[in-house]
Amino acid sequence: MPSKGLITLVLSLFSIGSLEAGTETVELRHLPVSKFVEQWVHAAEAAGAEGSVQKVRTSSGVTLNGIKLQIDERKNTLTIHGDEKSIQEIKDLAKALDFAPVVVQLKCIRLRVDLKAGKNAFDLLGEGKGGSPVFPAEEMALETLLQKGKASGRMEIVSNLDAVCASNEEATFTTSRQAGETSQAIVIPLVNSKGEITVSVADTNEKGGATTMLNSKITIPDGAAALIGGLIEKDSAGNSMEFALLLQAGILKDGAEAPKATR
Structure with missing residues (x-):
């Protein structure tokens, strides 16, 4: 219009x-x-x-x-x-x-988190207060967060993917967990006038011919990361696990134009 x-x-x-x-x-x-x-x-x-x-x-x-x-x-x-x-x-x-679009760098880390009684992925990396925990953009903050999760013995990194796309364009992150099991996150970042990034995520999981989709939306500061809950399922031993997403989004400061990204 x-x-x-x-x-x-x-x-x-x-x-x-x-x-x-x-x-x-x-x-x-x-x-x-x-x-x-x-x-x-x-x-x-x-x-x-x-x-x-x-x-x-x-x-x-x-x-x-x-x-x-x-x-x-x-x-x-x-x-x-x-x-x-x-x-x-x-x-x-x-x-x-005729202006260069705002370009966003995305990092999408797929986590496998073993769920214990009364615990979830948010309790592992966040503070257990509900909602999607947001982590600041300080250098090494993300790596420190991952080290904390791995040290607990309850978390492993399934995939760690990067992509670049324009604001309000989509990037697709696909992870094959094992035979017949695939996770795909379609991420659309939208930069607002405050320099914050609203991230919309459509997270699709396929296992044994069954498809589950979870939709999330969260607004985070430039460069911050958010933990987004994912599919919860049980392994062969009956233990519950969650395939959560740790998503980081930052604005590329040089304004470089980038094509629509698919990973």
């Missing part, structure tokens, strides 16, 4: 008289030019309720009320044909929309 500001800009451009036409090419660094044109067209269509919109699509772009946008996807460039004011307005809009 285009913003009101974008719709207003489209209307203002279409209200401009027939001024002297010109041409200018703009290179976008981050936003695909096809996405820019798509947003432009959606805004024009939304603005059409208030003003007539004449649209002509071609294989290389689109013309809206005499303003022509041509794209070169290989070079990621946008060529604007229109009057001087229209060209400047579109250049300003392209600059506003």
Whole structure:
């Protein structure tokens, strides 16, 4: 859904008289030019309720009320044909929309925790107060936490995976525990205006043809880790175990763009 500001800009451009036409090419660094044109067209269509919109699509772009946008996807460039004011307005809009996405580094550690009477994974690594314990981002804090868990004799690390993805994109972490048993966590981090990260997790476990899914959501400070409860099952001796997730999320400070990650 285009913003009101974008719709207003489209209307203002279409209200401009027939001024002297010109041409200018703009290179976008981050936003695909096809996405820019798509947003432009959606805004024009939304603005059409208030003003007539004449649209002509071609294989290389689109013309809206005499303003022509041509794209070169290989070079990621946008060529604007229109009057001087229209060209400047579109250049300003392209600059506003062409920003590097916020990129998040994820660490997903799958834990096997032996459950004792009245105990759970949270009691092992957390403080037993309920909810998902959150651990600070200090250097070595995560390693210290894992050493504490292993020293208890009740925990082992099943997998330790890393991935990088853009905010509000998903990363998939798959672990094969043994024959016929697979755990898969689909993680979507979303960075808010405070620099905190809301992590949504869909944790799927398959065993013997049966599938169990657990969904969790938690907001943590940048760089912190959270312990998220997982599937609880019994081994051949009747002992209960939990396949919990220790999930750490941090914002990449250099703003490097990264593709959608699957691990």
